[in-house]
Amino acid sequence: MVEAPRNTRQRRAVAELMEDLDGFRSAQQIHALLESRDQNVGLSTVYRTLQALADADEVDALRSDDGETLYRRCSRGHHHHLVCRDCGRTVEVEGPTVERWADRVAEENGFADISHTLEIFGTCASCRP
Secondary structure (H helix, E strand, C coil): CCCCCCCCHHHHHHHHHHHHCCCCEEHHHHHHHHHHCCCCCCHHHHHHHHHHHHHCCCEEEEECCCCCEEEEECCCCCCEEEEECCCCCEEEECCHHHHHHHHHHHHHCCCCCCCCCCEEEECCCCCCC
16 A cells, blocks of 8 residues: 655645745746745655646647647646747636547547646747747
């Protein structure tokens, strides 16, 4: 049996900071924000806490164009993201066509119990030259 992680002061600090943030941030950015608030939390604790929060569906996690995982507090159930490559502005988008396509492809190939993520990266109107 796997035990839930202890709710330490450091883990609470990460979770509380996530409640204050809008938009996606990397673990390193979150760590720097904690330091700027005089919260002494190790970077490895930040990574572990963010992963635990993502596993519990309490934060969204997406992989950026450069392969880094970014995190944001969850605002609702399953959804997809349109993300600006420059400023990180994120818009949640619904994808019923994607859902139907994923279900069809899985069925055609004999897969069940599927899940997926979809992030679309581009440049928002504010960042375009």
